[in-house]
Amino acid sequence: MPAMARKFNASQQAMIHLIATMGPLSRTRLARALGVGKPALTALTRTLIEAGIVLEAREEAEEPRQGRPSMLLAMNPDYGYFAGVSITLEQPVLVLVDLVGHVTARVELPFSRDPDTVAAQIAEGVDVLIAEAGIPRERLFGIGVAVSGLVDAGHEICLNSTHLDWHNIPLARLIREKTGLPAYLENDAKTAATREKLFGEARILDDFAVVTIGDGVGCASFIDGKLRRGHNGGAGEIAHTTVETGGRPCKCGKRGCLDTVAAPGAILHDARGAGLKVATIAEIEHLAARNDPVALDVLHRAGATLGAVIAHLVQVNDPEAVFVIDTSAAIGTLIRTLIQQTVGANVLPDMGATLRLTFSRVSGDFWSQTAASVAAHKFFVPD
Amino acid sequence: MPAMARKFNASQQAMIHLIATMGPLSRTRLARALGVGKPALTALTRTLIEAGIVLEAREEAEEPRQGRPSMLLAMNPDYGYFAGVSITLEQPVLVLVDLVGHVTARVELPFSRDPDTVAAQIAEGVDVLIAEAGIPRERLFGIGVAVSGLVDAGHEICLNSTHLDWHNIPLARLIREKTGLPAYLENDAKTAATREKLFGEARILDDFAVVTIGDGVGCASFIDGKLRRGHNGGAGEIAHTTVETGGRPCKCGKRGCLDTVAAPGAILHDARGAGLKVATIAEIEHLAARNDPVALDVLHRAGATLGAVIAHLVQVNDPEAVFVIDTSAAIGTLIRTLIQQTVGANVLPDMGATLRLTFSRVSGDFWSQTAASVAAHKFFVPD
DNA sequence: CAGGTTTTGTTGCTTCCGAAAACTAAAACG
DNA sequence: CGTTTTAGTTTTCGGAAGCAACAAAACCTG
Incomplete structure (x- = not known):
């Protein structure tokens, strides 16, 4: 383990990226995926193995296959x-x-x-x-x-x-x-x-969007395998998109921003304003499950609005998948369903049919x- | 002029692209722009000049400069x-x-x-x-x-x-x-x-959006120098974004699509429905210029809606410029102003400050x- | 169990591409 | 009329990847 070189050339980087995203792979499959000949792999892998970033391990075949067993190449986590x-x-x-x-x-x-x-x-x-x-x-x-x-x-x-x-x-x-x-x-x-791109489900995707629900609503996209930053680094800043003309005033100075409708704090604020005695969004969901009309209304507003914004986002960029990541336990079954329905109804059918819209809830040190x-x-x- | 080779390798393509977009250039400046050494240019240009796609012309310097004058390389239009x-x-x-x-x-x-x-x-x-x-x-x-x-x-x-x-x-x-x-x-x-990217104002831009107003509203983006097509080829299909829940029915089967509010036909329909006897949008603009409240209202709705959608688009992708191209003489002074105002008001100030939003009117064989x-x-x- | 088959990975050899250095060309300057 | 400055070319060299043949390690067959 020599002091890491830290500088890899383009081909090596491409290889590292492939191994990292596609999991352990044999040299032959790597060569195919990379579109280069096998000899190139021999040289490339040698330097990477010597550098210590890639580990070689014998394949443990479940069922006996013909031919020489391949040596799998995997990242060295350490x-x-x-x-x-x-x-x-x-x-x-x-x-x-x-x-x-x-x-x-x-x-x-x-x-x-x-x-x-x-x-x-x-x-x-x-x-x-x-x-x-x-x-x-x-x-x-x-x-x-x-x-x-x-x-x-x-x-x-x-x-x-x-x-x-x-x-x-x-x-x-x-x-x-x-x-x-x-x-x-x-x-x-x-x-x-x-x-999501490096270590999550989106490793193999080149075009996807992430919508985060934390203190507010956040959004970012990978487009063509690259993080979209935009000309001013502001791509994805949808929190302050106006979704209700003349809506509630927002911290940003405008009115009716998405954050004033769909952010967890805003949902709670709405619920309390409508007379519900609740401390968490889970409680609102609970009430809604019992057909409380006010709770239903509050959640409907948030879910439908969020869904509409996501639908718009999908129409603009037509990603392969959208990952809604809930970091504050705000997206329950009902809001989730509403988002799905709204997106489905507002995206061109040809696009909606193949769109993956997945929800996950994370916490802790996310x-x-x-x-x-x-x-x-x-x-x-x-x- | 041999029968065209038609197959250029990557470096040649990059050079052609640069010459086409940056106008006539000397070899030295091309080398700098391309990030390659001068020697590479000699070989590259030779093949391109022999193929006939690039023409060489002596630079006509206005003011005498020191040093050997450069030979400009330009596309051969013919x-x-x-x-x-x-x-x-x-x-x-x-x-x-x-x-x-x-x-x-x-x-x-x-x-x-x-x-x-x-x-x-x-x-x-x-x-x-x-x-x-x-x-x-x-x-x-x-x-x-x-x-x-x-x-x-x-x-x-x-x-x-x-x-x-x-x-x-x-x-x-x-x-x-x-x-x-x-x-x-x-x-x-x-x-x-x-x-716009190849022959228009956007030649030197890598990130921009185009919004077309023709029979309906169309939209497309170049992102990172590449046309954004999307996973299903539907990127930019904003015509059927819902902008008014429960709005007027659209050809697509939904209600309240952008096309039912901002398409030229929809604007005329709105105006006539409100009692205006007009045959063109120019006439509506004319009435509005004389403070006709109905005409003002109709145009306001269209302009503000279009502006909001463009603002959203800008927030999602943060392009360097947005080109609104009017192919049916629908965007007059008032709608244009409304779009500008709405975009300005609904985009993050940091982004709005540098955004170029330009309007053009085209016709004929556009x-x-x-x-x-x-x-x-x-x-x-x-x- | 020996030899054929199949798949994997390696070793040379060649070719191509492009970078660095050194060189030539053509102008202005004094 | 040399010097300076910028433009473009030639030469040389090293790295990267392809092709073809080879070595290795498993399975299958008689």
Whole structure:
């Protein structure tokens, strides 16, 4: 295990990407998938195996097949690690994930909103993290940071986060200076999409969208295998799309934004405004299941609106799949059904027929994991 | 001028693309723009000049500059031609455009909606076209066909056109068989976007959207330099986005689609339904300019709705520019202003500040020109 | 159980592409 | 009339990938 080269050429990167996404593969199948000859694979794999990033293992065939058994190539999870942290208004958690996306260590950081303090605490946290995991510092390849807001193209500066009240904060530079590690900033919805592409169900997809339901509604897309950032890094910022002209005032200054209708807090606010005594959205769902008309109405509004926005998104980009990721236990059966129905009814039938619309509920250190995925993505696919 | 090779490798294609989009360029500047060394250019340009696709011309410097003057490389417009035709419910026009997008001949075809007849008439039209232009048949590199509806990924089959009542019509094959030319089918909004990218203002842009106002509303995007087709070829199909729940019934079977609010026919319908005696949208604009409240209301509805949809589109993909192309003299000053205002008000300020939103009015053989652009695009960038 | 078959992966050899350095060409400057 | 500056070319070299033949490791057959 020599000190990692860290610089792989294009073909090697393509191979790493394939192995990472398609699981363990034989050289021959890799060659086919990559569209190159077998001899190329011999040379390529040799360097990767020598570098230690790829492991070779004999295939354990269930049923005996003819011919020489293949040697499977798989990622070496222990080759390197990435740290990740999500900066919100809550106590941040710094996590360490390995090359295949598994969390191997975590450490809770003190809360702060001052950029310098945040960077300093992350730097201290990194030391704790690698000590806890028992890995040499050189194996930590980078750190990803998720923020809710706009981030520049270089993953360097938080241009604008109303949530944190940050404007042009070069957080990545601060962290890099204090930790000596490559640091990458990214919008939280985009980190979630990156995780889905790198380690989640979307590994084999080139065109998909992710919609996150957390404090607010977030959205990001992979298009043609690349994360869509947009000309200003604002692609996917649907939270402040106007969905009700003259609707309720939003933090952003406008009225009737999606966030004022479909964000978990907004749903609760609606329910209480309509006279329901509820503390969680689950309770609203519970009431709705008993045909409480007010509860039904509240959930209907949220689900139908969210569904309409997703439908629009689908019509604009025609993705292969949309992943709705619920990080705050807000999407119950009813809202889910409503989203599905609304999307089905508002998307061209030819498109709706093949669209995969899946829901998942996550919790815990999810956002920090997604942040780590950004560092991993930078490592796997630098440009 | 040997018979055209027609097959250029990747580097040559990249060079052709650069020369076509960036205008006449010296070898040195091409090398910089292409990110390759100067020596590569020498070999590349030689083959292209020998093939006849690129012309060399001495630079005419206005002000004397130091150093050896550069030899400018420019496309040879006469190297090849492309035919294009748009199939609608009106009489089709077949046009011939050269390598830089100029129309050099046109011929009107009989109207038909039967695929075989259409193909046969196009084949006859092609003969007339090349005779009229006086070019050898080998110089006609392909033919593009615009249809309003869904087209498969191979540009071969019209999967679905409610407009023409076509389903799974392999029109490209029919035309190819009857003309012996490469034939490419494409959705009309996407042909318009392709023209904008290849020959229009968007040549230097990698991320932009085109919204067409013709019989209905169309939309297509270039993302990362590539036309966005989507998983089902339906990217950009916003005409049937629901914008008014329970709105007027649409041809598509749903209610309240964008087409029932913002399509030129819908605007006229609205105006007449509200009691205005008008024959054109210009007349409505005229009335509105005199503060006719009904006319103002009608135009406001259309403009604000269109603006909201464009705003959503911008938030989803964050393009550098949006080109609104009016092919039916429907977008007057008032609607234009309303669109601008609505987009400005509904897009994140950071994004709205840099967004270019431009309007243009076209007529005549526009759609056929755009169709020809698709054949040109296939020639320049086959894959 | 020996030899054929089938599939996997490797070793040379060749070819192609493109980058770096050094060179030539053509203009303005003084 | 040399010097400087920029443009373009020639030469040389190294890396990457293809083809073909070869070696390895399993199964199948008689």
